[in-house]
Amino acid sequence: MTASLPRPVLLAIIGTVLFAGMFMFTRSRSGGSDTASTPATPAQQTPATPAPAGQSAPSTSSATPPAATPNGKGAAATADSKTSGEGLPVAVGRALDKKKVVVLLFWNSKAVDDRSVHESVARLSRHGGRVAVFDDTVRNLSHYTRITGTAQVTQTPSLVIVDRRGAAQVKTGYLDFETIDQFVDTARRR
Numbered sequence: 001m002t003a004s005l006p007r008p009v010l011l012a013i014i015g016t017v018l019f020a021g022m023f024m025f026t027r028s029r030s031g032g033s034d035t036a037s038t039p040a041t042p043a044q045q046t047p048a049t050p051a052p053a054g055q056s057a058p059s060t061s062s063a064t065p066p067a068a069t070p071n072g073k074g075a076a077a078t079a080d081s082k083t084s085g086e087g088l089p090v091a092v093g094r095a096l097d098k099k100k101v102v103v104l105l106f107w108n109s110k111a112v113d114d115r116s117v118h119e120s121v122a123r124l125s126r127h128g129g130r131v132a133v134f135d136d137t138v139r140n141l142s143h144y145t146r147i148t149g150t151a152q153v154t155q156t157p158s159l160v161i162v163d164r165r166g167a168a169q170v171k172t173g174y175l176d177f178e179t180i181d182q183f184v185d186t187a188r189r190r
Helices: 007-030 090-097 112-122 138-148 177-189
Strands: 034-039 101-106 131-136 158-162 167-172
Touching (some): 090 101, 090 138, 101 112, 101 138, 101 177, 112 131, 131 138, 138 158, 158 177, 167 177
Parallel strands (some): 101 131
Antiparallel strands (some): 034 167, 101 158, 158 167
């Protein structure tokens, strides 16, 4: 003999489980966790060729999103997928070689928080060329092993800030413009 629960009780249980699941999912997506500062090794010298200026980040994700390169002003740049063979795209390696503060955003164009952080990063001042800003998708994370080998990137949006000495910090989750700008200013002073 089996007993069944009344329909309202079953619906209440299912609703509670769904609510708890959504709560846990949204908490893990928007939680702003930090990873401790870790050093990124300096890049080997690569021949200096100017990066294409004036390119802006694509607004939609393509089948094979390109790796990041610097952009003079405006949006964080995404362009050539040329990697130096040293665990970084060539442009990022050059910026590190020149002792610039490197701001690298890993984001998903379909996520609201990610788009908001991307817009904030695009607004950052380049401080006369002393700050280089890049962005890319997590799909291309393997192109950045020299930085991400020590600075763990596990979710989007993840903002990696490498100071002039090569110490990297990872900030995850939603960050507003003022907070990001303060992290960059702190990295510039190191």
